[in-house]
Amino acid sequence: MTEVSTAPGTEPAEAASGTTRGGVTIKEIAQELGVSVPTVSKVLNGRGDVAPSTRERVEEALERHHYRRRRSGVVPAGTGLIDLVFHRLGSAWSMEIIRGVEDTAAQSRTSVILSGLSGEHRPPQTWLDATIARPPLGVLLVAANLTPAQHQLLDRRSIPYVVIDTDGEPPADVPSVGSDNWNGGLVATRHLLSLGHRRVAAITGPSDMLCSRARVDGFRSAHEEAGVTFEPGLVRTGNFYVEAGYEHGLDLLSRPDRPTAIFAGSDMQALGVLRAARELGLRVPDDLSVVGYDDLPLASWVGPALTTVRQPLAEMGAAATRILFDLIAGRAPQVRRLSLATELVVRESTAPPPRH
Secondary structure, rough: OOEEEEOOOOOOOOOEEHHHHHHHHOHHHHHHHOOOHHHHHHHHOOOOOOHHHHHHHHHHHHOOOOEOOOOOOOOOOOOEEEEEOOOOOOHHHHHHHHHHHHHHHOOOOOEEEEEEEOOOOOHHHHHHHHHHHHOOOOEEEEOOOOOHHHHHHHHHHOEEEEOOOOOOOOOOOOOEEEEOHHHHHHHHHHHHHHHHOOOOOEEEEOOHHHHHHHHHHHHHHHHHHHHOOOOHHHHOOOOOOHHHHHHHHHHHOOOOOOOOEEOOHHHHHHHHHHHHHOOOOOOOOOOOOEEEEEOOOOHOOOOOOOEEEOHHHHHHHHHHHHHHHHHHHHOOOOOEEEEEEOOOOOOOOOOOOOOO
16 A cells, blocks of 8 residues: 655544444443543554453444544644545556546645555545544545445444445445446447447446446447447457557457447557557547547547546545545535546547448
């Protein structure tokens, strides 16, 4: 796990008091277990100087009594921080989400800390320990989610969280912000089929990510809509990075019955496809049409300029941050499931298929 602070912030204050649904306090829980109040407080604050067996007993009692830390409902501007957690950092895609989060957080003078999970979709115990010890005002998870046990631990400490571009269906009580990935796959493929392409390949992201599956479903639906046979062998699974687009692109375009168009699951994958096409002596769009996904700033600068599906990444980050601030302030968000629209941006990398 990597972590970097992106803005200075003040240290969070000590844990606020709290009660259970039955009105049981920390003091009463401590008396029940035969431990001191500071020991219970240390567990709540993620302090490491508590014996594991004692920590387990305290956590069990907190859960049994449905303990929830009390929030004041008022967060002074310029205090605290929010934790923005990516399943993987370091791409232009993540920078767009960061921009949306930081711009929105800056309006409340709230600091943002970035955490990377090295490609994992579930935070490790080290992240959880650091988060509880910090603690942040709230957490934003990108293409990741918490286990039920992790969810309970944050909920018990009144640390709300929101999921952005979730890897799967989050629990009903967890707000999420995403985009219409099914429609993105549909409009990209519909565009290629409308140009006359009949052998269209798709390179998608990890199969365990909901967005990947939704885009392939849209890809398949466009074929069905047009009465064109869907060929599963033309769908390849990788990651959303350049290497996957390049490797799958080389393989697909080296076939004797190569596709005349490729729908890539990200703009970065599309860049890999463009390189593979160049190495094989294929011209885009004369010999091959390519559609990307995301509409990153670089999409309009590559040659040829990339036709792509615009995913409102910065807007997704901003919307999730606004929902998180509602939760931090004790307000019910106006919406708990938000799916923003995607749209096709047609540029220079698509054209009718070559005539033979």
